[in-house]
Amino acid sequence: MEFRVGDRVMLKVSPWKGIIRFGKRGKLSPRFLGPFKVLARVGLQAYKLELPPEMAGIPNTFHVCYLRKCLAVEESVIPLSDIHVDENNRCVVEPEAILARKTKELRHKEIVMVKVQWKHHRGLNVTWDAEEDLKRRYPHLFS
Structure with a gap:
């Protein structure tokens, strides 16, 4: 080569x-x-x-x-200086904004899903996540 x-x-x-x-x-x-x-x-x-x-x-x-x-x-x-790791050696990524909401219907319940844009994330930086999980992890995002 x-x-x-x-x-x-x-x-x-x-x-x-x-x-x-x-x-x-x-x-x-x-x-x-x-x-x-x-x-x-x-x-x-x-x-x-x-x-x-x-x-x-x-x-x-x-x-x-x-x-x-x-x-x-x-x-x-991604430079190593941009990666933040918590005490459990997990990568810490913060949500930036909520872009959309939809309701997913299961057999016995409904789950509210939110489209989240993430900070400091290369590539595909938008994901769908359960609203209740995000409220528990990031309460400041919903206030």
């Missing part, structure tokens, strides 16, 4: 799992990190990458066999 300067690539880290730990351990450990920007081509089969400061102890030149082209759209990548 060949990359151009400015391309975004993913870095394969599975050979280094025993040497350097990247986040989780075991089968939940990441196989690829990134995306990283290609700064320069070094020789015929190596590339220099722009690594973040937290990876300062790792050399920034890698053989082409450790790189994969990043196919993700730049806007869909």
Whole structure:
């Protein structure tokens, strides 16, 4: 494979799992990190990458066999600084607005469903949720 300067690539880290730990351990450990920007081509089969400061102890030149082209759209990548995690290690996402309401009829009861737009959410940021669940979790949204 060949990359151009400015391309975004993913870095394969599975050979280094025993040497350097990247986040989780075991089968939940990441196989690829990134995306990283290609700064320069070094020789015929190596590339220099722009690594973040937290990876300062790792050399920034890698053989082409450790790189994969990043196919993700730049806007869909969520920076780790934007992710908020609570004490139970769950991602915290706040609702922004209620867009619509509808009633879902079941056999013995009716459930009011609301269409919610979420903050800090990439991709599809609108979902249908039960109103009573949202009132319990986010009472400030209904006041």
